[in-house]
Amino acid sequence: MQVKKIKVNRKKNIALVAHDHKKKELLDWVKRHEEKLSNHNFIGTGTTAALISNETSLDVKRLVSGPLGGDQQLGAKISDSKIDILIFFWDPLEAQPHDPDVKALLRISTLYNISMATSPTTADYILSSPMFNEEYEVEILDNEYSVEDRISKNKW
Numbered sequence: 001m002q003v004k005k006i007k008v009n010r011k012k013n014i015a016l017v018a019h020d021h022k023k024k025e026l027l028d029w030v031k032r033h034e035e036k037l038s039n040h041n042f043i044g045t046g047t048t049a050a051l052i053s054n055e056t057s058l059d060v061k062r063l064v065s066g067p068l069g070g071d072q073q074l075g076a077k078i079s080d081s082k083i084d085i086l087i088f089f090w091d092p093l094e095a096q097p098h099d100p101d102v103k104a105l106l107r108i109s110t111l112y113n114i115s116m117a118t119s120p121t122t123a124d125y126i127l128s129s130p131m132f133n134e135e136y137e138v139e140i141l142d143n144e145y146s147v148e149d150r151i152s153k154n155k156w
Contacts, residue, residue, distance in 0.1 A: 045070030
C-alpha cells in the first residue's frame with residue numbers, strides 16, 4: 001500500500017455531526033468555542049447543520065440527514081481530502097437505523113487519517129492542539145496508486 005502526503009491548511013474544513021440525543025451537547029460545545037471555531041469552514045448533516053447555523057454565527061453547509069445519505073456524502077468528501085476534521089457526537093447507547101453508514105464514516109475517517117472527535121473531551125483536545133490553527137501535512141492512502149497497482153497485478 002502506497003501513501004502520499006497532503007497539506008492541511010490553516011483554515012480547516014470541519015464536519016459537524018450529531019445523533020439526535022447528542023445534538024444539544026454538540027450545540028453547547030460549539031457555542032462554548034464559537035470564537036475559536038469562527039476562522040474555519042463547516043459542513044454538517046441535515047438537522048445538525050441547520051441547528052448550528054440557526055443558533056450560532058457559524059455558516060454550516062448543509063448535507064442531507066445522516067440516515068438519508070448524509071454520512072455517505074461526508075465519507076465521499078473525506079476520501080476526496082475535502083474534510084480535515086470530523087466532530088461527530090454519536091450516541092453509543094442508542095440503536096441507529098443507519099448504523100452501517102455510521103461505522104463506514106468512522107472507518108473512512110481513520111483510513112484517510114483525519115482528526116476525529118466523538119465526544120466533548122476529544123473535541124477539546126483537537127481545539128487545544130497547536131496544529132488546529134496551523135498548516136501541516138498528513139499521510140493518507142494513495143488511492144490512485146492502489147487502483148493502478150491492482151489493475152497491473154490483475155487483482156480485481
